[in-house]
Amino acid sequence: MEIKYTTDLLIFAIDDKENENCRELSKKSLSLLLVKRTKEPFKNMWCLPGGFVFDNETSLDAAKRILKKETNLQNFYLEQLKTFDEINRDPRGRIISTAYISLVDKKMIKQDLSKNAVWFDLEIIEEKNNICINLRNELDSININLLKNIVNEKSKQYNYKLVNSNIAFDHGLIINEGIKDLRKKANSSDIIFNMMPNKFTIGELKQVYEIILNKKLINSAFRRVIASKIEPTNEIIKNGGHRPSQYFKYKNNLGE
């Protein structure tokens, strides 16, 4: 049987909502880029951007190419997530997919997105063994329901089954794995800064961490922890009816 090799991309970014109350910081949300399928199978359904890996490229090369095609962005964070190879994951045959996570800064997208690509707001509701992922925008609403099972008790290793979803292929599974990975890495690395503009206030940065980790953070504790990773710029922004804030930028601590 002939095997085909593809890649699928989880392109995450932060969305800034307009706010009617000019004093408040703009509300933010995690957003994920999806494209609408134009062909069978799953015609007219949403799915992750992706495509076949060419003979002369690796899956990472292909992921870079697709990121550029969909967003016109280059040189953003891109890392292998996992390979999905269930036998019947694609009705067209044996198609395996190595998924990648990319984190981008939406404001860097100068030109338009590719024709079929649209950002969706992402929300996760997690209960004991059920995970519900909602993707929403003005056009559509997508629901993904997953069941969580323990595989190996000694290592708290879980697997996830797709109960139902209105997204193409097994992309509900891929999105779920991607979110878990993003959260894990948000805690243990500086990955989040890939989604931030060059200059940002500590309040904005805290908002982003709160969205990714899905919990409220304590102001002073957050400042303490983040302090070593950022450095102040000379710029100050007066952005509403409150004390002005300083712009900070990411500090490279490579030597340490």
Place this chain on the structure above:
Amino acid sequence: MEIKYTTDLLIFAIDDKENENCRELSKKSLSLLLVKRTKEPFKNMWCLPGGFVFDNETSLDAAKRILKKETNLQNFYLEQLKTFDEINRDPRGRIISTAYISLVDKKMIKQDLSKNAVWFDLEIIEEKNNICINLRNELDSININLLKNIVNEKSKQYNYKLVNSNIAFDHGLIINEGIKDLRKKANSSDIIFNMMPNKFTIGELKQVYEIILNKKLINSAFRRVIASKIEPTNEIIKNGGHRPSQYFKYKNNLGE
């Protein structure tokens, strides 16, 4: 071009060395299972156990099958590590490999290993940008030299280049990624208990953590941290010229 899909396994275990001083605990080391290639390419060189993924199975199924074939073990920890798909990683053509990590308890291997499979002691020497991995046993000695490069400064994302090695294919790269993953997970999960027998003393457990993490641990601190993960059995072992120790077993804290 036709693509072939394979899996390679990193099967890790802990080795107990005999000790001439009967008072001391037996020295331990991390060991990795390798097989000797019987065919070209890389004939007579060592490589990771692995093989083609059949049409009717996933790479995880194939990994389970190969683990059983090489060790006669089933139901041990097995988790996807990463997919390796460099274009020229295999001289026979475009062959991509999804690698898995398995952790096993050597003492559970009742029958012999498969004919070509042998355990090697593993040692890692890490300098600034150089990583040197040595695999040794009575039969042979394998050296793997890698260069570490930064890819994405904001996320401390690195990639590794194989400088030279006397192991087949890109398996030096796979081993390096596997060790990094093992260390990361040793700190953040209970994965290590998959390599332990059902009953063990805290001293033995500490030895294993020290080998994996490659650093000395403080006795009392280790006991404090590990206490919540283990529970005492009624058995006590008098194993030398020192105070006898209690056998412990892994405690499942799934409800918490």
Place this chain on the structure above:
DNA sequence: TGAATAGTGTCTGTGAGACAATATTAT
């Protein structure tokens, strides 16, 4: 003046590092 965020200070509890002290056994 009040709403809202920026930024600082401080108290408390937890947990890790360091190390000391005691226990127990075989040789």
Place this chain on the structure above:
DNA sequence: ATAATATTGTCTCACAGACACTATTCA
């Protein structure tokens, strides 16, 4: 007695959670 590990205790320091307090701006 001695070497070696087992087990417990304790002191200190770093850090996170919680919350209070001050600063500053615009409407």
